[in-house]
Amino acid sequence: MKKIGFFLGCNIPFNRPDVEYSARYLLNELGYEIVELEGATCCPAFGTMPSLDLVGWAAASAWNLTIAEEKGVDIVTGCGSCYGSLNEARHHMEKHPEVKEQVNKILSKVGKEYKGTVKVWNFINFLYEDVGLEKLKSKIKHNLNGLKCAVQTGCHNLWPSKAYPTNEDNTFFPTRLREICEAMGGVAPHYSTITDCCGMGALRSTASEKSLNLFKKKLDVIKEEIDPDITVMGCSSCLLQFDAGQALLVEQKKLNYKIPALHIVQLAAIAMGADPEKATVLASIPLNGVITKIKGGN
Amino acid sequence: MDKTGKPACQICEKGIPPKGIQGCPADAIKFDDKDEYINLKVGAVIIATGFKPMSKHYFKEYSPHSPDVITSMEFERILSATGPTGGELKRPSDGTKPKTIAMVSCVGSRDERYHPYCSKVCCMYMLKHARILKEKYPDIKLYLFFIDVRTAGKDFEEFYVYTRELGVKVIKGGRVSSVDVKPNGKLRVRAFDSDLCAPVELDADMVVLATAIEPPDGVEELGSMFTATCGREGFLREVHTKLYPVETQARGVFIAGCVQGPKDIPESIAQARAAASATAALVIPGKIKFEAIISEVDRDKCSSCGVCVPLCPYTAIRIVEYKGKEKAYIEPALCAGCGVCASACPSKAIKFNGFTTEQIMAQIDALTEA
Amino acid sequence: MEEGGVNVIDLTQADESFVKELEALGADELRECIQCGKCGATCPMALAGLEFFIKRIVHAANLGLRDILLEDSSVWGCQSCNRCVEICPMDVKPYELIQAIRRAAMKVESCPANTYEGLRNLYRFGHAVYPKGYEERRKKAGLPEKPPTAISYDELRKKYQEILRNTILEEIAPFPLD
CATH class of the missing domain: 3.50.50.60 (FAD/NAD(P)-binding domain)
Structure with a gap:
């Protein structure tokens, strides 16, 4: 049985544990043994240690990376920021041996050493490469039945590409998440703002209204160009914006339609037979129609 | 025709009979012409390959x-x-x-x-x-x-x-x-x-x-055939931006147009005419003035080891027969007087005019006397 | 910009040492920028309408406008999306400049309150984002009340804190590290 370290981050276990539930269900269904990364922390988020200095950032990331190294597993994460922060820190240490040396000096105080052997996946690339679309297809219990999906890969899952172990052929025209949805029986057309930022993150905390307006502009384009049944995320921060952020816009009467939003691991878990109630229990935008459509398929 | 893979339209040969258009009435086209290699002996070359759009x-x-x-x-x-x-x-x-x-x-x-x-x-x-x-x-x-x-x-x-x-x-x-x-x-x-x-x-x-305007494919290989060098950006390099704008490191090899760098049509034409003039100035007199500061081989001392041949950046050294033996020979028209061969020759058979050992020793003596 | 203020930027107040400070803080390719503008139209800060966004920030930094950049909160609104790094034709790595400015701002305690909150959470709980009521949410999703992260392991969390105490956080943190 293949082993994989599941890196939780913060938003998934604390704000959207239904994504954690779904990811665990999905990994089990796909035949992976989940190795718990006990003691793992925040990646760290870009507004914290990375905004103080490079060595502090790398040391905080290396703490997490060494947990996986000690267990001899690679990491998969459902959060774009974690994917970005961990991989960028890894990239900096690889490129600047002096940073790695300083980090190891700090880690040695708690008896740890960062070697640089661990690979950090996001769920998109993990499903696309490590699992593979054929295997994914073979595990589907409920075909998505033509469900129209608007995908949101998420900025951190694309750039900076030099820091990432694997990536899209064209990061400005991402297709992997679309292909994953289509492999499960959905329809996932391209739309023109597919690589636009959702506005969640530092922008949302610094200028909330501007952040939501930016998101609304993107959502309007999605509605106008492809009018999907659902939006599908590759990143948990994007999910917070597409779901809770959207609900906020509706509440503020700035939006007169609703499009349900799910993380790809939620959608895949449901397609593989997870209890939709548990897998989506914290969604703010109601999903009823979507679940019926999936359940209607085979 | 070879390029497109389509058969030729043959309008210039046969015309368009239904419209009453004839083929070339002056019979000026050789339709059975074939590609061939022609060897030419020339005194100078102008490289003007143009560019490639990215x-x-x-x-x-x-x-x-x-x-x-x-x-x-x-x-x-x-x-x-x-x-x-x-x-x-x-x-x-x-x-x-x-x-x-x-x-x-x-x-x-x-x-x-x-x-x-x-x-x-x-x-x-x-x-x-x-x-x-x-x-x-x-x-x-x-x-x-x-x-x-x-x-x-x-x-x-x-x-x-x-x-x-x-x-x-x-x-x-x-x-x-x-x-x-x-x-x-x-x-x-x-x-x-x-x-x-x-x-x-x-x-x-x-x-x-x-x-962007890019150097054409293969320009580096082409340049090295003539010992002309490329700059960092991959275009052939002139000897001096202001004083020798169409000359290359290789004597008798000139450049014009975008092979030297991006330029527009008036500039390309001006440069092409400059290159043509420089070529004419070299070739038309029928004689060439050599520089005084060049190297020459004392062929009686040469041991025929051949060390100097690949060292010459200007491909000026050849092995030719002399008194029944193969000996190094420096083509004075190509030698640029860099001195590399003279310093490398194990038999001390190459004399670098103007910088002979005696001359340099005399200079050192004069300097250290005071 | 101040409400009702005069809209003129005084270049004589520029501080050339600010450029060097930012270079030392990680923005080492800053001066290569030719202001081509390629980063300016896909930067989320620009699209959302922040006063300063990446193109303007690079230029202001190159001019040495320290006070303006440190007083404005825009740099804290950067999403770290790295699209600017991906497309910059001069390899200026604009995002690393954002971090450099934040690092300069932290040194003079010029940052939004929520930045400190994130750092405090990171140190105390091992999680920068640590929202209330998560136990209830986890139960709803059929999961144990606490995730198997540092929050569940006091010993490991203490080790993590020791790591953080050995970083620059020790000098900068406006809260006690004990």
């Missing part, structure tokens, strides 16, 4: 997969009466006439990832394309995206102002950030407009990329 496929942020995103060179063909559309303005994807066109400058030029230099001619030909279009189709909407508008020199700035007067819209400080394809076939162009101090976006029917 392909759009490097620029993934500009949706290169869309057929309606094309390079300026392809656009030039669309505008041409002998081009694929017979000079009619049509979108490659669906053959409709575009109402709005965006032209993008500095695609691959002024770009550390590809070419750090300015391709020099793009600003002007973008304005030229805009002027041609606007004069032919006054209703067409044209947006030209520049970093800076570079129209230096006599008549060029005037051309720019005239083009603006035609109603062409100019966006500056705005290297295009992205081009995205919309489901309705439009292309959304995003750029920053420094004059508006705001990001702008535009739905265009076609996007024309002014891709």
Whole structure:
């Protein structure tokens, strides 16, 4: 049985544990043994240690990376920021041996050493490469039945590409998440703002209204160009914006339609037979129609 | 015919009988002509290969997969009466006439990832394309995206102002950030407009990329055949920007046009004439003056080891028969007087005129006497 | 910009040493920028309408406008999306400049309150984002009340805190590290 370290981050276990539930269900269904990364922390988020200095950032990331190294597993994460922060820190240490040396000096105080052997996946690339679309297809219990999906890969899952172990052929025209949805029986057309930022993150905390307006502009384009049944995320921060952020816009009467939003691991878990109630229990935008459509398929 | 894989139309040979058009009446074409190699012995060579326009496929942020995103060179063909559309303005994807066109400058030029230099001619030909279009189709909407508008020199700035007067819209400080394809076939162009101090976006029917002028394929190999060297950017390098602009390191080898670097037609012609003059000055007298400071071989001392031959950067040393033996010979017309061979010769058989051991020792003596 | 203030930026107040400080803090390619503008139209800060966004920030930094940049909160609104790094034709790595400015701002305690909150959470709980009521949410999703992260392992969390105490956080943190 293949082993994989599941890196939780913060938003998934604390704000959207239904994504954690779904990811665990999905990994089990796909035949992976989940190795718990006990003691793992925040990646760290870009507004914290990375905004103080490079060595502090790398040391905080290396703490997490060494947990996986000690267990001899690679990491998969459902959060774009974690994917970005961990991989960028890894990239900096690889490129600047002096940073790695300083980090190891700090880690040695708690008896740890960062070697640089661990690979950090996001769920998109993990499903696309490590699992593979054929295997994914073979595990589907409920075909998505033509469900129209608007995908949101998420900025951190694309750039900076030099820091990432694997990536899209064209990061400005991402297709992997679309292909994953289509492999499960959905329809996932391209739309023109597919690589636009959702506005969640530092922008949302610094200028909330501007952040939501930016998101609304993107959502309007999605509605106008492809009018999907659902939006599908590759990143948990994007999910917070597409779901809770959207609900906020509706509440503020700035939006007169609703499009349900799910993380790809939620959608895949449901397609593989997870209890939709548990897998989506914290969604703010109601999903009823979507679940019926999936359940209607085979 | 070989290139396109299609059979030749044979109009010049047979004419178009139904329309009463004859084949070439002067019988001026040899239809049975074949490719052949011709060996020529020449006293000088001018390398003028021209350039290669960069392909759009490097620029993934500009949706290169869309057929309606094309390079300026392809656009030039669309505008041409002998081009694929017979000079009619049509979108490659669906053959409709575009109402709005965006032209993008500095695609691959002024770009550390590809070419750090300015391709020099793009600003002007973008304005030229805009002027041609606007004069032919006054209703067409044209947006030209520049970093800076570079129209230096006599008549060029005037051309720019005239083009603006035609109603062409100019966006500056705005290297295009992205081009995205919309489901309705439009292309959304995003750029920053420094004059508006705001990001702008535009739905265009076609996007024309002014891709960089690149050195042609194989120019380095070609240059090394003549011992002419390339600069960092891959163009053949002149000896001196101001004093020897068409000369290369290799004597008797001259360069003209874009093989030396991006330039426009007037400049290329001026340079070509300079190269022709330099060639004529070398060849027409029938005699060559050698430099005094060159190396020569004392062939009686030469041990025929051949060490000097590959060392010469100017391929001036050959092995030739002398008194029944193979000995080194330095072609005085090619020697540039660098002295590498003289210092390397194990038999001390090469004399570097002006810098013989005796002369250098005398200089050292004179210096150390005081 | 101050409400009702005069809209003129005084270049004579520029501080050339600020450029060097930022270079030392990680923005080492800053001066290569030719202001081509390519980053300006896909930067989320620019699209959302923040006063300063990446193109303007690079220029202001190059001019040495320390006070303006440190007083403005825009840099804290950067999404770290790295699209600017991906497309910059001069390899200026604009995002690393944002971090450099934040690092300079932290040194003079000029940052939004929520930045400190994130750092405090990171140190105390091992999680920068640590929202209330998560136990209830986890139960709803059929999961144990606490995730198997540092929050569940006091010993490991203490080790993590020791790592953080050995970084620059020790000097900068406006809260006690004990």
